[in-house]
Amino acid sequence: MPPSSRSPAIWICWSNLLQLLDGADLGYGGAPVLSGVRLHVAPGERVALLGRSGSGKSTLLAALHRAALARGLRVALVPQDTALVPQLSALRNVLMGRLDDHGAWRNLRTLIRPAAPDRAAALADLARVGLTPEADRAVEGLSGGQAQRVALARAIHRGGDLILGDEPLSAVDPRQAEALAALIRGAFPTAILALHDVAIARAFATRVIGLRQGAFLFDLPVAELDAARIEALYG
């Protein structure tokens, strides 16, 4: 059912996105990694993808990313490897979240000498992830957890209908993960995150999908995620 806060046009967009993944086989040329994927994600849902390493979470996220872009949705992506530019500062990496909103000349200027409002907006987003002191430091000199927070600040700076994150909280400590999960909740209406920490998934998600051996083992409201299902997923 379309949520009342969304216009019908946006809802049609979402419907198309879902149709695109109605029975899709996802893989890399040989045998599919995931077969017959049917995934209906309604605006406002927060979905956690759970599963052992190699179960297909990244493959599914990549397919969702392609589908969402093809339908004209604005998507903020946090890839597993962060996809930051190591030689550039944290601030400039955050500014890159909006590069495709502007033409080449504006972007060149932004990367050399950002306009004051752009700089202020990027600094505000770095502050939200607790990285104000690191704003002018090159990402290659940051810790893994700090780099992950830069990638998250870049996603928040971009904004959009949907955030897709591939283990976006894997390198931060549990307290930070909790705070950052709350930040993601506040910044994006809809989210699909691959998560390895079941406790974070429970706290963050409205819905959990468990992937195992090329299929969805379960797709449930988070309240129904019990110990037996976790054991079936990881055991």
Ligand SMILES: Nc1ncnc2c1ncn2[C@@H]1O[C@H](COP(=O)(O)OP(=O)(O)OP(=O)(O)O)[C@@H](O)[C@H]1O
């Ligand atoms: N570029 C690729 N080319 C070929 N096979 C791939 C490629 N990327 C992933 N795979 C294979 O697809 C399967 C699913 O991988 P995927 O990265 O989607 O799993 P995952 O659940 O995200 O794993 P992890 O938790 O370790 O990141 C694995 O068997 C993997 O070896």
